[in-house]
Amino acid sequence: MYTKKLLFILSGFMLFMLSACTGNDLFQNGKSEYSIVVSDEASETERYAAQELQHWIAEVSGVELPITGLDGGKEGKRLIVGFNPLVEKLMPEKGKPGDRDDAFTWCNKGGDLLFWGGSKRGTLYSVYSFLEEELGCRWYSSQASVAPKRDSYHFSKLYRHEEPGIIIRDNCYLDVRENAAFSARMRNNFIRVPRPDGAEGLVAGSAEGYWGVHAMGYFISPNEYYKEHPEYFSLIDGKRASEYAQLCLSNPEVLAICIQKVKDVMRREPDYLIYSMEQNDNMKPCQCDACQALVKKYGGESGIMVWFVNQVADAVKDEFPDKFIGTFAYQYTRHAPKDIKPRENVVIRLCSIECCMLHPYDECEQNLSFQKDLEDWGALAPHLYIWDYTTDFLLYCTPTPNWWALQSHIQSYRDNHAIGLMEEGDYQTITCELRELHAWLLSKLLWNPDADVEALILDFTDGFYGAAGPYIRQYLDLEKRILLREGMHTGCYASLWHDMFTPEFITEGRRLLTEAKAAVSGNEELVARVEKEELALCLLQMEHLPLDGLKSGADELFAQLVKKFGVKKMTEFQPQYDVDYWLEKFSKLRRTADETPLLPAQDLKTGEKGVKWTRYEGKFKSTVEMLSNGKVTAQGTRPAIGIDETDEADHFGYVFETIAKVETEGLYELRVKSDDGCVVLVDGQNVLDNDGSHSVVGRTEFIRLAKGLHRVEIRYFDDHEGQTLELQISTPEGYQGTLPEANLYLPE
Numbered sequence: 013m014y015t016k017k018l019l020f021i022l023s024g025f026m027l028f029m030l031s032a033c034t035g036n037d038l039f040q041n042g043k044s045e046y047s048i049v050v051s052d053e054a055s056e057t058e059r060y061a062a063q064e065l066q067h068w069i070a071e072v073s074g075v076e077l078p079i080t081g082l083d084g085g086k087e088g089k090r091l092i093v094g095f096n097p098l099v100e101k102l103m104p105e106k107g108k109p110g111d112r113d114d115a116f117t118w119c120n121k122g123g124d125l126l127f128w129g130g131s132k133r134g135t136l137y138s139v140y141s142f143l144e145e146e147l148g149c150r151w152y153s154s155q156a157s158v159a160p161k162r163d164s165y166h167f168s169k170l171y172r173h174e175e176p177g178i179i180i181r182d183n184c185y186l187d188v189r190e191n192a193a194f195s196a197r198m199r200n201n202f203i204r205v206p207r208p209d210g211a212e213g214l215v216a217g218s219a220e221g222y223w224g225v226h227a228m229g230y231f232i233s234p235n236e237y238y239k240e241h242p243e244y245f246s247l248i249d250g251k252r253a254s255e256y257a258q259l260c261l262s263n264p265e266v267l268a269i270c271i272q273k274v275k276d277v278m279r280r281e282p283d284y285l286i287y288s289m290e291q292n293d294n295m296k297p298c299q300c301d302a303c304q305a306l307v308k309k310y311g312g313e314s315g316i317m318v319w320f321v322n323q324v325a326d327a328v329k330d331e332f333p334d335k336f337i338g339t340f341a342y343q344y345t346r347h348a349p350k351d352i353k354p355r356e357n358v359v360i361r362l363c364s365i366e367c368c369m370l371h372p373y374d375e376c377e378q379n380l381s382f383q384k385d386l387e388d389w390g391a392l393a394p395h396l397y398i399w400d401y402t403t404d405f406l407l408y409c410t411p412t413p414n415w416w417a418l419q420s421h422i423q424s425y426r427d428n429h430a431i432g433l434m435e436e437g438d439y440q441t442i443t444c445e446l447r448e449l450h451a452w453l454l455s456k457l458l459w460n461p462d463a464d465v466e467a468l469i470l471d472f473t474d475g476f477y478g479a480a481g482p483y484i485r486q487y488l489d490l491e492k493r494i495l496l497r498e499g500m501h502t503g504c505y506a507s508l509w510h511d512m513f514t515p516e517f518i519t520e521g522r523r524l525l526t527e528a529k530a531a532v533s534g535n536e537e538l539v540a541r542v543e544k545e546e547l548a549l550c551l552l553q554m555e556h557l558p559l560d561g562l563k564s565g566a567d568e569l570f571a572q573l574v575k576k577f578g579v580k581k582m583t584e585f586q587p588q589y590d591v592d593y594w595l596e597k598f599s600k601l602r603r604t605a606d607e608t609p610l611l612p613a614q615d616l617k618t619g620e621k622g623v624k625w626t627r628y629e630g631k632f633k634s635t636v637e638m639l640s641n642g643k644v645t646a647q648g649t650r651p652a653i654g655i656d657e658t659d660e661a662d663h664f665g666y667v668f669e670t671i672a673k674v675e676t677e678g679l680y681e682l683r684v685k686s687d688d689g690c691v692v693l694v695d696g697q698n699v700l701d702n703d704g705s706h707s708v709v710g711r712t713e714f715i716r717l718a719k720g721l722h723r724v725e726i727r728y729f730d731d732h733e734g735q736t737l738e739l740q741i742s743t744p745e746g747y748q749g750t751l752p753e754a755n756l757y758l759p760e
């Protein structure tokens with residue numbers, strides 16, 4: 013037995029030795045015999061790919077390989093970049109890829125290494141893939157590249173071929189949008205940046221993507237046409253709309269003009285893949301008889317739209333056989349039509365704006381209607397293009413725990429024939445939560461929707477955050493445990509006051525980020541990467557737990573960080589919540605806390621433990637009305653403050669009275685959520701006023717209490733519909749929760 017085993021081990025060892033002898037060393041101990049070979053006929057992107065290969069190999073090995081033409085370099089010692097006659101000779105079975113084909117291959121033929129794909133991007137992606145897979149290079153952000161140093165790189169048998177999962181990968185995060193080189197390295201192919209030399213065309217590695225949005229209004233505007241041809245525009249309540257509405261799609265002249273104008277654009281700007289023929293951004297489709305007959309015939313407003321756009325697509329097909337006409341499934345056209353099918357060269361752009369971001373579309377009740385539209389369109393249309401939302405646009409920094417749903421969303425799109433995805437992210441500011449991870453993960457999933465998300469998160473957190481990586485993963489686990497607990501859903505317009513944020517999440521999140529920062533102290537760059545994530549937690553703490561926030565200096569840290577990172581903008585469309593709003597709010601809060609007067613202890617007699625309650629009935633709009641007009645119907649005692657009424661109960665109120673035993677002198681925080689009104693009095697002073705007839709509204713106030721006994725009175729009423737009364741405190745000792753029963757006594 014031993015002999016056999018030994019023989020087996022020996023033969024394995026010899027095989028290894030043999031391959032080592034027959035293999036190839038790209039570089040060893042700072043030396044290399046290799047050259048990078050690129051044809052004179054190569055595209056601009058392919059020449060750039062050769063430079064990138066040269067640059068990153070030099071970063072890893074310390075050796076700068078020469079770049080030569082096809083007849084340069086020694087046979088068996090060449091890195092051949094681009095599909096050229098040398099590749100054709102070495103790999104005769106491979107055909108030339110289309111210029112716009114993003115698929116790529118890299119492999120060896122003996123000692124030569126070959127990299128090729130479509131000349132516009134595929135070859136460049138081939139080079140990046142090799143650098144990532146074989147040499148361990150990473151591009152985590154435009155500022156965070158990793159090229160691990162090594163003494164040698166040996167290879168014997170290499171072959172890799174990949175194809176994109178999504179054809180147009182539009183990653184709309186600021187860092188990607190503003191950095192063409194980073195965008196290309198991440199294989200995002202839609203980027204709107206001018207070339208550095210100002211010349212016409214697209215920078216290396218960028219793609220054609222989408223020309224225009226809401227183009228119908230651009231092609232036929234009321235300014236240009238209304239005076240002569242009011243009949244081109246929507247008939248609304250018997251009148252042709254002269255303002256920005258929609259077009260009368262059944263009018264053949266409207267069709268002829270749209271065809272002519274889109275052709276002009278396609279000739280003038282031929283680099284795009286899809287040309288917009290999309291409805292305007294309003295809900296005013298034409299009500300004329302001819303239009304409505306088509307709406308009826310094709311099962312809805314999307315039916316007449318497809319009927320119209322199909323005719324445009326037919327008219328451009330011969331001249332532009334590889335281009336698409338795009339239209340929306342948006343607002344009044346979101347549901348799929350009946351008895352009509354978009355043409356092969358039509359792309360339907362569907363918008364996920366109403367969806368819950370936290371859950372797969374087929375698993376979340378809030379997403380079922382979108383899932384149906386997606387499937388209906390997927391079954392009908394040869395090509396979809398999705399406008400997807402991946403962060404919080406109300407306040408970009410709001411934690412958005414969609415890490416575990418992104419993959420399923422992208423897979424749903426792919427499975428329903430999406431050729432393009434626009435992943436709308438923090439395109440205006442750097443404050444989006446874990447923005448680099450969002451941008452990186454999305455890039456990886458757009459290329460390969462089946463990639464291993466957990467492995468990617470591990471790769472990124474260790475690579476980008478260094479020793480702080482494990483803490484960032486703990487933070488992500490915390491999000492999973494608390495923010496994704498049962499019953500939580502959120503769209504792309506959540507707020508800091510979303511129910512998913514609990515005191516535990518905020519306190520624990522702040523602690524983890526503080527530890528993360530400590531783990532990389534001394535490394536300014538890594539500290540800054542962690543610090544940026546503290547912005548959101550500081551805001552959350554100051555909003556939900558201001559006393560803790562002031563004690564831990566969350567307001568000061570926030571002010572420091574926005575200054576350090578130059579942050580001004582925090583929200584997409586509500587400038588009243590940009591940085592200055594928060595700075596002002598927090599400094600006011602700190603002043604209030606400092607100036608809150610001390611309420612001295614009272615000389616009171618206490619009875620048993622408990623709370624005395626008095627119930628009122630009647631219709632009131634405030635607690636003042638309740639006390640003056642309400643009828644007292646019952647009285648009693650209970651261990652804590654609270655109401656037990658069911659949802660059906662209306663028109664009632666309570667006064668709770670108790671004596672609180674305060675153990676520590678200091679600043680206390682009182683948080684109330686009530687539906688309808690509620691007022692809190694301590695020692696006869698109104699310390700929190702949430703009065704009035706309203707739905708659930710939260711309010712927080714500070715009170716400074718001396719050690720000893722204090723009289724507490726809570727006046728609450730319910731007008732109609734739902735009823736809520738929640739009362740919580742934070743104490744100087746750090747307790748957070750309801751008023752502790754052990755400290756409440758019945759007044760004598």
Ligand SMILES: [Zn+2]
Pocket residue numbers: 246247259260261262263298299300301302303304
């Ligand atoms: Zn009409």
Ligand SMILES: [Zn+2]
Pocket residue numbers: 368369370371376377378500501502
């Ligand atoms: Zn959901």
